[in-house]
Amino acid sequence: MQGQTLGDLRKIWQEAWPARRGLRHGLVLGGVSLFLALAGLLEIFAKREVIGNTLSMATALLMLLAFFAGRQASATVRKETDRLLPLFLAGTLSGAIVGLLLSLLTLLVSQVDMRDIFVYATPTLVELLTLGLPIGSAVPVLIVAGGAMGALGVAWDYLPALFRRMAGVGLVWLFLVALLRELVQDLLVNQGLPRAQQGLLFAGKGLSPWGVLILLGIGAGWVYLRPYLRRWLSTPLGRLIGLSLEGWAALYIALVLLERLVLIWWPAAASVSLIVRLALWAGTAVAWSLLLALDAPLRGQVQERFRQPRSAQVANAFLLVNLLLLLPLLVGIRWSDVLDNIGLYVLMGLGLNIVVGFAGLLDLGYVAFFAIGAYTTGFLTSRLAQEFSLRGVIGWSFWAAWPVAILLAALAGVLLGIPVLRMRGDYLAIVTLGFGEIIQKLANSDLLKPYIGGAQGILEIPKPVLGNKPLVGSQELYYLIFLSVLLVIYISLRLAPSRIGRAWMAMREDEDVAEAMGIHLVSYKLLAFAVGAAFSGMAGAIFASKLSSIFPNSFSLLISINVLCLIIVGGMGSIPGVVVGALILVGLPEVLQEFAEYRLLFYGALLVFMMLARPEGFWPARRRFRWGVEEAGQGPTGRTG
């Protein structure tokens, strides 16, 4: 009898495979949600809201997890059957399991005090998970809600594709704006719309119901209208109108910008500005129309290589550059500072991209060159140096010190390069790591204290002065950084498809064969180190001047790691990838400041995710990327094999 029952049970267990799949995915994503709860991330998410006073981000996140559990479960089950019953069974079960795990956690935390181990297992967490309901009724609610989300996850794939895309893009939009609410609100304030008047979009700590509708509408409308817009834009008339509008928008921005910049240095221009503006406007509009009229591809011949008429490229680039130039004025001082930091990391990233991405030399002490650039500038320009002996000899302007800083950094790159010429891979990484540490220790040492201040650092480093106006604020410095980034991108773009870039890449791929192809390894390795270091030194100099004071602690190993991470995340050897990486790794943490203490967790998780899902980076070096093809709004299609 006993044996028969066991056999029956085994049979049932074998036949209930959809339930087993559901169980598995429910446990995995439920585990993720438990982790989020116990690591305290949920509590932080709870402080943000998707819909003001109604739906907190934490709740939305948990719902999303249950949704994905259902979707994953149904995706695995669908490999074996198309019947709806097992699909929905698995999906609902997996969602419900997420809910079940969460309610178990709630029960546990409310009964047992585990705060010695899990700091975040607090009554606040319980309140958050129970949505304020009494525990007795919260448990079934959690399970049922989880199951419903799981079932929704299954149903999702049965919705019409267009609707799915529209809803997906709309929801992603919604979440993005809710997540970046601070940034968006600051932006609007900066455009003369105080927070009190933003009630249409925002309410409480989240979006207002109207805001939700508007954002959903924008996302969905964009998806719906895009094919029509594309088709219209490919007709001659549509293209002409589209390009004209784009070009004029760019021109308008350029003029606004010009005016504001002129006013900084020449306040008297205010009285003539209207005339100047009109004249410029008319002149450039004529020039633009001429350009369009003369552009042969516009008359129907699309260049095969670019698949876009030349004029569209020109217009896109022009608009982009102008928008970037306008950015600091749009976002205000605080976010300009963030942009400056991103820019500095882009500079360093582009430098390290040459060393690691192009030449394949893993350098973990990259911060050293940043430090050398910063300290050279500090030493040459600050009062400290003037005091001790060289009064009158140094105390240079930033502009004089900058090239010296770049050259010294490049020289340091060569000096580091010489001893490590024979090393590869891991060994190279270790030695360069040591080099980075040595430079920081030197900056901290008593030996050099009279010159560079030891632990007290260098203070009172002057700002760059342009004309008679020092570039004090982050908005002014933005332009300096922007131009530097443009220069460095230009150099990188020139080098990549050149004899030197090819030699670097060949070295990266196979050093022995590269040498047998006539490439002199020593000089090309040193060249890579020097160019990479020069870019970093360039960033260091601006950094010193921007902060006015530098300390050895500013040049820790963490910076090298950050720069390396942003290259990996963006895509090894990819120039746009560096920018994307910097936006993600430097920009995003600034926007999500509450998560500051989870920064490293975020880095780690992101790196693991990247290695598993997109080892080539977000913007791989070897893919033609066209604007609009890959929208952020495609949404997470979490179907893994």
Place this chain on the structure above:
Amino acid sequence: MALLKAQGVTKRFGGLVAVNRFDFDIEEGAIVSLIGPNGAGKTTFFNCVTGFYRPEEGSITFDSVPLVGLSPDRITRLGIARTYQNIRLFPKMTVLENVLVGQHHLLKANLLSIILGTPDLAAEEERARKEALRLLEFVGLRGQEEELAQNLPYGAQRRLEIARALASRPRLLLLDEPTAGMNPREVEEMMDLIRRLRREQGLTIFLIEHRMKVVMGISDRVTVLDYGVKIAEGTPEEIQNNPRVIEAYLGRRRVA
């Protein structure tokens, strides 16, 4: 006057003598094969010629220039190019880029001219590109120049390796088992390609090969190595009938 001349070349790895007092000549314009059982020291000798290894004894001269002690990149500049037994392309670079790397030492662009984008540079790049396309045409890879090298089928990778070697404008081309792993049709194509290399590019060709059909079909002369020692040298017919060669390949005939 021999184009490549090796005298008493000896290369040891620890106690193992991989190449032992090897004497060897190649006349300009010849196709010469080096054969022998596995581990006979053929590739080791290749590596000595191209500067990957430094022989302990003996001398190698190319067009009267001593090669021993020169680095691989110098030797390439002198006019020797090679392919590898296990294909060694630059896998994550495009087909075209692979060939362009081969032209490295023929180009003059430097950091300054590249950053400034001088007209000379543009002209040079254009010439290099044309030359690379011509070579790809020659080996039959035209139209695939934007493909990543790693995505090419096996036979095409072998041909790309030859195109890359040709790009450095060598006078002597070293081919290390060019037909390894190929099917009969690909082997025919490769033999044809090697003959055309001599006929149309005027190259001297030195190849390691296991396939007797290829060796006997295209070589002017054949040299046989066994345990690092040269055991025979001569025309294909002479080698085919040489008892020592047969012994090295098939073992001594046992009389039962």
